[in-house]
Amino acid sequence: MESAVFEAIASPRRREILRLVWDQEQTAGAIHRAMPDVTFGAVSLQLRSLVEAGLVEARAERRNRFYRARQEALGPAAEILERMWDDALWKLKLAAELEETRRGPKRRHPSPRKSPKKTDR
Numbered sequence: 001m002e003s004a005v006f007e008a009i010a011s012p013r014r015r016e017i018l019r020l021v022w023d024q025e026q027t028a029g030a031i032h033r034a035m036p037d038v039t040f041g042a043v044s045l046q047l048r049s050l051v052e053a054g055l056v057e058a059r060a061e062r063r064n065r066f067y068r069a070r071q072e073a074l075g076p077a078a079e080i081l082e083r084m085w086d087d088a089l090w091k092l093k094l095a096a097e098l099e100e101t102r103r104g105p106k107r108r109h110p111s112p113r114k115s116p117k118k119t120d121r
Contacts, residue, residue: 008053
């Protein structure tokens with residue numbers, strides 16, 4: 001594989017987009033809705049990188065662009081990606097990577113509730 005392919009799949013966001021378009025053609029809007037923590041512009045940039053690397057094909061229809069993975073372009077790495085996507089530990093790793101690369105304020109985790117203090121009478 002070319003270095004452009006390795007660079008493309010190195011990004012957790014691009015791997016997630018590949019997963020979304022692996023078996024089913026998706027519009028850019030549908031991909032964006034599946035990744036609500038990033039802007040539409042960021043999704044578009046990631047899609048462009050995947051198209052330029054030859055890993056995703058784009059098809060225009062009316063006002064929409066439809067994207068689908070070119071599984072054959074990945075060669076043996078396609079099987080590795082499919083196994084990763086089925087693995088529960090990989091899903092946890094992806095969630096952590098996506099949170100780490102998230103821009104803007106970090107999500108606040110709810111603080112544990114404090115129990116009311118007992119007063120002596």
